Amino acid sequence: MSEGQSMSDIIMEDYPKTELNIIKQAPKRAIYDRELVHKILDEALVIQVGFVVDGRAQIIPMYGVRDGEFLIFHGSRKSRFMKKLSGGTQLCLSVTHVDGLVFGRSAFHHSMNYRSVTIQSEGEIAPTHDKSRLAALVTDKFADGRYEDVRPTAVNEMKATDFLRVAIKNVVAKIRTGDPVDDKEDLTQPYWAGQVGVRMIFDAPKNAADLMRGIGVPQPIVDKYCG
Numbered sequence: 323m324s325e326g327q328s329m330s331d332i333i334m335e336d337y338p339k340t341e342l343n344i345i346k347q348a349p350k351r352a353i354y355d356r357e358l359v360h361k362i363l364d365e366a367l368v369i370q371v372g373f374v375v376d377g378r379a380q381i382i383p384m385y386g387v388r389d390g391e392f393l394i395f396h397g398s399r400k401s402r403f404m405k406k407l408s409g410g411t412q413l414c415l416s417v418t419h420v421d422g423l424v425f426g427r428s429a430f431h432h433s434m435n436y437r438s439v440t441i442q443s444e445g446e447i448a449p450t451h452d453k454s455r456l457a458a459l460v461t462d463k464f465a466d467g468r469y470e471d472v473r474p475t476a477v478n479e480m481k482a483t484d485f486l487r488v489a490i491k492n493v494v495a496k497i498r499t500g501d502p503v504d505d506k507e508d509l510t511q512p513y514w515a516g517q518v519g520v521r522m523i524f525d526a527p528k529n530a531a532d533l534m535r536g537i538g539v540p541q542p543i544v545d546k547y548c549g
Contacts, residue, residue, distance in 0.1 A: 335356060336354040336355055336356060337354045337355075337356055337359065337490075337491075337493050337494070338354070339354060340491075340492050342442040342492040343440070343442065343492045343493060343494040344494075345494060345496060348496075348498075351496045351497055351498055352494050352495070352496055353494070353495040353496070353497055354493075354494060354495070355495070358495055359439055359490070359493055359495050360388060362417060362419065362437050362438070362439045362495055363386075363388045363393065363417060363439055363490075364388055365419060366386070366417040366419070367385065368383045368384070368385065368417075369383070369384050369385075369386040369393065369395075369415055369416070369417050370382075370383055370384075370415065370416045370417070371383075371384050371386075371395070371407075371413060371414075371415055372413065372414040372415070372416070373406070373407060373411050373412065373413050373414070374411075374412075375402075375406060382403060384397075384403075385460070386415075387459050387460045387463050388490075389456070389459055389487070391489060391490050392487045392488060392489055392490060393415065393441075393487075393488045393490060394448070394456055394459060394460060394485055394486070394487055394488075395445075395485070395486040395488070396456070396457070396460050396483055396484070396485050396486070397483070397484065397486070398482060398483065398484070399481075399482060399483060399484040400482075403486075404447070404484045404486060407444075407445045407486055408445055408446060408447040408484070408486060410444045410445075410446070411444060411445070412442070412443075412444055413441075413442070413443055413444055413445060413488060414440065414441070414442055415439075415440070415441040415443065415488065416438065416439070416440050416441075417438060417439045418436055418437070418438040419436060419437045419438070420434055420435070420436050420520050421434075421435040421436060421437065421499070421519065421520055422434065422435035422517045422518060422519045422520050423435075423517065423518045423520065424498075424501070424502050424516075424517055425502060425514065425515055425516055425517070425518070426502035426503075426504050426515055427502070427504045427505075427508040427509070427511050427513040427514075427515045428504065428505070428508055428513075431502045431503060431504050431505070431508075432502070433498065433502060433503075434498065435498050435499050435500070435517065436496075436497070436498055437495065437496075437497050438495065438496045438497070439493060439494070439495050439496075440493070440494055440496070441488070441490055441491070441492060441493045442491070442492035442493075443488050443489050443490070443491050443492060444488070444489075445486045445487060445488045446486070446487055447484050447485070447486060447487070448484075448485040448486070448487045452485070453480055453483070453485060454475075454480070456485045457469065457475055457480065457483070457485075458470075460485075464543075465540065465542040465543045465545075465546050465547075466542045466545075466546070467542050468540075468542065468543075471540055471542075501515070501516065501517065502515050502516075502517075524547045525547075526547070526548060527539045527543055527544070527547060527548070
């Protein structure tokens with residue numbers, strides 16, 4: 323933070339370009355807008371976490387939640403994931419939303435419309451005193467206020483859980499929208515070109531088979547998934 327610069331100023335800024343987040347393929351699709359990056363991350367239910375263990379590349383799909391300028395992942399404190407990645411191991415995180423299939427007049431120009439984010443960073447274990455807040459954060463992404471609407475977390479459950487905190491840095495979004503970009507000479511060819519949109523749709527809530535009678539679906543869940 324430079325002299326005279328506030329945190330609110332930084333939040334409004336684009337993410338800086340670094341050696342690790344410069345897009346070489348289709349650079350015009352690269353976006354460093356902080357608000358847009360946050361929106362793509364906040365919509366994600368799964369974040370792909372890549373790292374190297376003993377010389378072998380590994381990717382684990384993880385449920386993650388944004389906490390300001392960090393991504394939060396939770397898991398067993400005894401897991402290899404938490405033990406390995408809490409020690410400064412270099413990580414590559416990726417999120418992709420497919421918004422449409424793009425049909426060109428040639429096979430060469432078929433594509434997808436998408437919004438993606440890639441982050442190059444490392445992780446650290448969040449402090450113990452912050453675990454309750456983070457537990458609520460990761461739970462409330464399912465539905466607002468869900469953490470206060472379930473059985474309180476037991477002491478042994480909280481002790482057995484760690485939260486990995488990954489700074490959002492060396493980050494870039496990449497976005498494609500619109501029609502296929504066919505060759506000019508193909509525009510008069512008798513082949514269909516266009517788009518097929520892709521959307522994620524949630525089913526209506528379904529009671530667990532062993533749910534006691536008289537318990538209705540909480541209103542925040544109805545509001546989020548039945549709108």
